[in-house]
Amino acid sequence: MRQSGLFARFILLLALAALPRPSSAQEMVVTLSTREVAITSNFTGAEITAFGLIERDARFATRAAPFDVVATVQGPAGEVLLHQKDRFGPIWLTAARKRFGGVPLYFALLSARPLAEIADADTAARLKLGLEHYLTLPPPLSLQQGREDAGFRDAMLRLRAEEGASIIDASAVTMIRPNLFTAKVQLPGKAPTGLYLINISVLSEGVVLRTVQSGFVVRKVGIDGLLANAARSQPGYYALTTILMAILLGWIANIIFRRD
């Protein structure tokens, strides 16, 4: 049920993305190398390529400056709990914790050159170019709390990047022609399952000309899909099967080693 719901949303998004917007100066067509990433037993990650074509509108004067393309990929959202350790006499223990809700559990920012050269801070905030724009906390009640929140936010960005769950790649977009590009999305093996949205914006001299949204689904298939499904829908049988398997293997090992 959940899968089909996701799929319907996904189709709707594709349809919306394909609708023409007559008011804009530039048109952009984007297509993905795949719309479904299937996780099987030998899954170690995947690469999805977005192809895009920017069509110049003849009615407008052609801009002299080249196009810049920035893509963001948001995986399914979730909650991330962060602990901060501090010194208590001779020992180090958890002193504070913060819960961030609605954080994309995978996030990628893809461009052809560093973001600072493409867009200013306001534009970056408006287009949500960066995981930091998703880390919202309730407004701080004091100056000290504000500092504390900032510390947590910085740590989140750093740790998620270290874990490979947040990627900033300033060479993932390739301009093949001035108006034709590819954007490579690297999915790590531990990418969460669910719906991924890709927002691709085309800019010129820091001005956003057009933004197009697309998406793909990551889901478990085959034996992995079957097992994950069984663990949720039949937890009793699943647990019983697991424990019987363990006891049986223990017993078999015993028989094998009994001979000598």
Next chain:
Amino acid sequence: MLGAIDAASEHLEKIKVFKNNGRGMQLYLPIAELPLNLFLLLGMGGAVGFISGLFGVGGGFLLTPFLIFIGVPAPVAVATSSVHIAASSVTGAITYWRRQALDIKLGAVLIAGGLLGTVAGVLFFNQMRRLGHLEVVITLSYVTLLMSVGGLMFVESVGALVAKRRAGGTPAPAGHHAPPWHRNLPWQITFHRSKLKISVLPVLVLGAVIGFIGTVLGIGGGFLVVPALIYFFRIPTSVVVGTSLFQILMTAIAATILHGTISQAVDILLALTLVIGGVIGAQFGVRTGQTLKGEQFRLLLALLILAVGIRFAYEIVGEPRELFVITATEPER
């Protein structure tokens, strides 16, 4: 337009070449939701299984942190470790049972006491969590417990080894000369396999204390049962190991079923890989254990317990490299 598409597909071919550099035998785990190296898991399962069969401990205190270290989410690591514990303890327990070195009666009394201790432990856990001191209490008591048990055992077993070398003959075994303080309590029961006739009360209390500590600290408690049975009740080492494995098996079965149904965090493929390594390792562990003398066994177990204690002490005393830790990521369902 067509030329553009050709150029694009040419580019895609170039990308594909980069992608196909193989990454060994990776196995994708459906509940942990990440790929891990198959041989790493088999080897780790085997190593912990060996320790389990040798010392009569579950080994969860080694396996769970290792799984978390290699990236398995903490609930999945805890839940799946219990499957591995069940498998390596069943294979060891059968071997000890065939060698008449498993006291089912003693194990049953320990389990009964353990149930009482677990209930008390859960109540205490919730009470302490409300007061907010839980982490300090847990960490400090864990380290204190491991260091003192390990330290006492180390001193005792080294003393026994030295005495044995001096005397040149059979040393006074760990028991048989001590005044049995539990001799005069009511409800005397004979435990044939353990060559023991004592009151059921101290055994129940021991089970309860281990169950309580195990629940509060989140450990199985096998490495506390083993020294307690050796030192307090003077039961022969091999019977202690067999009986401890039997008790651990029962606890692990219950834990797996609870984890599987409530937290739904048991990863069957991860479990299968760990179990295959674990049952083989456990068989070698049992075999090695049978060749060890009592005081050698106690010295090795003391070193193991001390090592675990030092590791946890270092974790809280040493200045952490990273002050922030991501402890949980939950997808919104």
